[in-house]
Amino acid sequence: MKKLKIILNGIINENPTFVLFLGMCPVLATSSSIYSAIGMSACVFLVLLMSNISISLIAKFTPSEIRIPVYIVIIATIVTAVSLFVNAYAPGIYTTLGSYLQLIVVNCIILGRAESYASKNSVVNSIMDAIGISLGFFFALTIVAALREILGTGVITMKDLEGNVTSITRIIPLAKEDKVVYDALITEFKIGDVNSLKELISEYSNNGYNLSKITKELKVITDETYGTKEVVDALKLAANQSFSSPYEIGLLAQPSGAFLVLGFCVAGFNGARKAIANKKAAKAAESK
Amino acid sequence: MKIILSIVALGICSGLFIFSYVLNQRTPKPEGCVNLSENCEGCQITSCANHKKEN
Amino acid sequence: MSIFAIIIACLFSSNIILSNFLGICPFLGISKKPSNAIGMGLALTFVVTMSAIICFALEKYILVPLGLDFLQLVIFILVIAAFVQFVEFFMKKYLVSLYKALGIYLPLITTNCVVLFVAQKVAAYTELNGVITFEYTFINMLVYAIFTSLGYMLVITLFSFIRVRIDSNKETPEAFKGNSIALITTSLMALAFAAFMGLSL
Numbered sequence: 008m009k010k011l012k013i014i015l016n017g018i019i020n021e022n023p024t025f026v027l028f029l030g031m032c033p034v035l036a037t038s039s040s041i042y043s044a045i046g047m048s049a050c051v052f053l054v055l056l057m058s059n060i061s062i063s064l065i066a067k068f069t070p071s072e073i074r075i076p077v078y079i080v081i082i083a084t085i086v087t088a089v090s091l092f093v094n095a096y097a098p099g100i101y102t103t104l105g106s107y108l109q110l111i112v113v114n115c116i117i118l119g120r121a122e123s124y125a126s127k128n129s130v131v132n133s134i135m136d137a138i139g140i141s142l143g144f145f146f147a148l149t150i151v152a153a154l155r156e157i158l159g160t161g162v163i164t165m166k167d168l169e170g171n172v173t174s175i176t177r178i179i180p181l182a183k184e185d186k187v188v189y190d191a192l193i194t195e196f197k198i199g200d201v202n203s204l205k206e207l208i209s210e211y212s213n214n215g216y217n218l219s220k221i222t223k224e225l226k227v228i229t230d231e232t233y234g235t236k237e238v239v240d241a242l243k244l245a246a247n248q249s250f251s252s253p254y255e256i257g258l259l260a261q262p263s264g265a266f267l268v269l270g271f272c273v274a275g276f277n278g279a280r281k282a283i284a285n286k287k288a289a290k291a292a293e294s295k
Numbered sequence: 296m297k298i299i300l301s302i303v304a305l306g307i308c309s310g311l312f313i314f315s316y317v318l319n320q321r322t323p324k325p326e327g328c329v330n331l332s333e334n335c336e337g338c339q340i341t342s343c344a345n346h347k348k349e350n
Numbered sequence: 351m352s353i354f355a356i357i358i359a360c361l362f363s364s365n366i367i368l369s370n371f372l373g374i375c376p377f378l379g380i381s382k383k384p385s386n387a388i389g390m391g392l393a394l395t396f397v398v399t400m401s402a403i404i405c406f407a408l409e410k411y412i413l414v415p416l417g418l419d420f421l422q423l424v425i426f427i428l429v430i431a432a433f434v435q436f437v438e439f440f441m442k443k444y445l446v447s448l449y450k451a452l453g454i455y456l457p458l459i460t461t462n463c464v465v466l467f468v469a470q471k472v473a474a475y476t477e478l479n480g481v482i483t484f485e486y487t488f489i490n491m492l493v494y495a496i497f498t499s500l501g502y503m504l505v506i507t508l509f510s511f512i513r514v515r516i517d518s519n520k521e522t523p524e525a526f527k528g529n530s531i532a533l534i535t536t537s538l539m540a541l542a543f544a545a546f547m548g549l550s551l
Binding site: 084271 | 368369370371372373374375378420421423424427428431461462463466467470471523524525526529530531532533534536537538539540541544
């Protein structure tokens, strides 16, 4: 039970993003979509786990004067190994994260936890702590990314490890006229598949606009007939991926939206945590 | 060949780092320097030399 | 890219804090007094410029010809950290007055995201049919490094002036005090700087 308490500690009381404010740089940078959030927290989990294990193993043998350089060398080699591994087996995540993957080495989480926890505790406790901290990081990052993606763009775009789009789920409803064309387009072509849409448009603009061919290809499931110009406009819009609902908050998809959402999440989390702690203390004082 | 070269390069750089780190630690701060750690209390970078130590 | 375009991009339209989200830890920790902010910015300028020059030279003349490109991250980190420690030692012994002004911030910059980001960006190259071309010439790299850290100093100084007022305000709700209201204010600053996005040269 004591081990589970360490994990819970990392999620609630020492959440690295909301309470300790460690490692804010990747949280703000990779919270633009849920896919990159999951990828980033998986990489941080790998690095944190391996660094906690190795540092808790060698902490007793290093002279205390040179511990920081030794920790930095170990963490840098681990991050190099993880980034090569991710580049080989999950190239989609590697291109999405960009240069933020290699910046995990100067992330305050890894070095901070290494020095404040892993160098003073046993291996098993360090493993539990690594799991707890990265679960807290994953939780915080996913909440910010979910708010930014759902309220900001209205769709959740899921990609596989190669970077190809697998599913697009719309959460915030479109306006009614757009919805019909959108449904037709998304059953035939995944909107992330821009190249096939562009080929379709160039083919139709070369052959003249042939309405029956377009509607047959799209399999438009409606009784209303669309004018040729409207169908081509819909295709062009989908190729530019700019179907947007009137209920979205476009600000959240921009860089300043990251700061805004993170500020509100920090306030909400800390307020809830303090309120629950106050209630528990009041109950304990009452029952005495 | 590459393995030997990379180990040598890593060894040189780590040796340089550890040498300059120990040299820096052994030099005392000059007198009259301002202790700034009370202004950095929100910062969580534990590898900073001015980070206040928790007892 | 022309030098003026790089300057405008680094200072305003792709500022390293407000558009690239780097260096946030010291940004929230140091920016409580304007004098701290300016000192931090100047120290960062020096370290970033010298590190960019050293890492560029390392990559161009040692790492790439020997084929050790996969060690880029480890070697850059070790060299930057060794350089910072050496500079601090040098300042403690021979430039005491400079150490009193700027030396306090030097250990903070070792694990700063900005230094490593700039070093990795200027050392980037493309390989086409065995011909290696670096994306930054020497002058471009110098200008990029100097003005990135000047952009950092600009934002952190402006923010410290605002933060003095925020922290002395007694009407913020209890849950928002501290870093939360600072982050919301930063989002307003980012909105203001995003007005430069349409500036293309």
